[in-house]
Amino acid sequence: EPEVTQTPSHQVTQMGQEVILRCVPISNHLYFYWYRQILGQKVEFLVSFYNNEISEKSEIFDDQFSVERPDGSNFTLKIRSTKLEDSAMYFCASSVSPTWSRITKNIQYFGAGTRLSVL
Amino acid sequence: QKEVEQNSGPLSVPEGAIASLNCTYSDRGSQSFFWYRQYSGKSPELIMFIYSNGDKEDGRFTAQLNKASQYVSLLIRDSQPSDSATYLCAVNQSWGGSEKLVFGKGTKLTVNP
Numbered sequence: 001e002p003e004v005t006q007t008p009s010h011q012v013t014q015m016g017q018e019v020i021l022r023c024v025p026i027s028n029h030l031y032f033y034w035y036r037q038i039l040g041q042k043v044e045f046l047v048s049f050y051n052n053e054i055s056e057k058s059e060i061f062d063d064q065f066s067v068e069r070p071d072g073s074n075f076t077l078k079i080r081s082t083k084l085e086d087s088a089m090y091f092c093a094s095s096v097s098p099t100w101s102r103i104t105k106n107i108q109y110f111g112a113g114t115r116l117s118v119l
Numbered sequence: 120q121k122e123v124e125q126n127s128g129p130l131s132v133p134e135g136a137i138a139s140l141n142c143t144y145s146d147r148g149s150q151s152f153f154w155y156r157q158y159s160g161k162s163p164e165l166i167m168f169i170y171s172n173g174d175k176e177d178g179r180f181t182a183q184l185n186k187a188s189q190y191v192s193l194l195i196r197d198s199q200p201s202d203s204a205t206y207l208c209a210v211n212q213s214w215g216g217s218e219k220l221v222f223g224k225g226t227k228l229t230v231n232p
Contacts, residue, residue, distance in 0.1 A: 031218065043163060043207065043222040056217035091162055095218075106151055106211050106218050110162045 002026045004111035006092050012117045013082055021077045021114045023092030032075045033093040033108060034067065036060070043091065049075065082118045089113045121146040123210050125223035133231050138195040140226050142208030145189065151211035152184055152191045156204045157225065163207055167193060198230040 005024040013019050025032050034046040048055040049067055057065075066078045075094075079086055093108040122145045132138045140154075151170055155163035169175045169182040169191065181194040191210075195202055205225040212221055 033219070035220075042224045043209075043220075045219040045221065048217055048219055050217075056214075056219060058219075089162075093220075106213070106220075107153070107165065107168055108220060109165065110155075113162045 004092055004094055004109055006090075006111035006114050008114060009112065010115045010117070012119065015084055015118055016081050019079050019082055019116065021079075021090050021092075021116070023075045023077070023111055024073050025075055025092065025094030026109060027073070029094035029096050029109075031055075031095045031097060031106070032069070033095075034077045035091045035093060035110075036088045037091065037113075038088045046077070046090075079116075082116075084118050087116055087118045089115050121149075121210075121212055121221055123208055123221050123223040125206075125208050125226050127224055127226060129227040129229055131229045131231060132198050134198060134200060136198050136230075138198045138202065138228055138230070140193040140195075140206050140208075140228065142191045142193075142223055143189055144191070144208075144210045144221075146210065146212055146221075147186075147189065149210045149212060152182070153209040153211070153220065154180075154182060154191075154193045155207040155209060155222075156202075157207055158204045163209075163222075195228075198228075200230050200232050203228060203230050 007022045032049045037043045047057045064080045091113045092111045095108045154167040167182040169184045175182045179196045183192045205227045207225045208223040209220040
C-alpha cells in the first residue's frame with residue numbers, strides 16, 4: 001500500500017542550527033502539507049503546497065520556515081534557525097487533490113513523522 | 120478562529136462495550152470530516168471519513184454527522200484493547216482554493232480487558 005515516507009525519524013539539533021525535514025508523498029498525490037504536534041498538544045497545520053507553490057500558511061509558519069519540492073518526488077521543510085520551541089513531531093501529509101476538484105474530499109494521508117529535538 | 124472541540128477524556132470502557140466519541144466544530148462551511156487514530160508517539164492514522172448527514176458504517180466503526188448541530192461522532196462497537204489510543208477529530212477547511220485540516224485535541228480511549 002502506498003505511503004508517505006519521512007526522514008529522518010528523529011533529528012537532534014542545537015538551537016540556531018538549520019534543519020531540513022524530508023518527505024516523499026504518495027506518488028500520484030498533488031497536494032502536500034506539513035503539520036506539527038508539540039508533545040501533549042494538538043496537531044497544528046503549518047503549510048499547504050499545490051502546483052509548486054504555497055497555498056496557505058499558518059501564523060506558525062514564519063520567515064524561519066520554508067518548503068520546497070526540489071524534484072518530482074521529495075517535499076522538504078526547512079527551519080533556518082531553530083528555536084527550543086520548534087521541538088515537536090513534524091508530520092508530512094499528502095492528498096490526491098483538493099476538495100474543489102470534486103474528485104476526492106481531500107483525504108490526507110500522514111507520514112510516520114520526524115521528531116525534532118532542539119537543544 | 121475556527122475550532123474543533125473534543126472531550127479530552129480519558130474515556131475508559133470495558134472490552135466488548137461501545138465507545139462513543141464526540142466532536143463539535145465551529146465552521147458552518149465545513150464539508151468533510153475525519154476521524155484519525157493516534158497511538159502514543161505515532162502519526163495520525165485515518166479510520167473514517169464522512170461528508171453527508173447521517174451515519175456511515177465501516178466494520179466496527181460508525182461515524183455520525185449532524186451539520187445542523189455541527190456535531191460529529193464516532194462509535195466503536197465491540198471495543199478491543201487494541202483500540203486504546205487517542206482519537207482525533209479533524210475538519211477540512213477549504214477557502215479560496217486552499218485546504219487544511221483543523222484538528223481537535225483528541226480523546227484518549229482506554230479499553231480494559
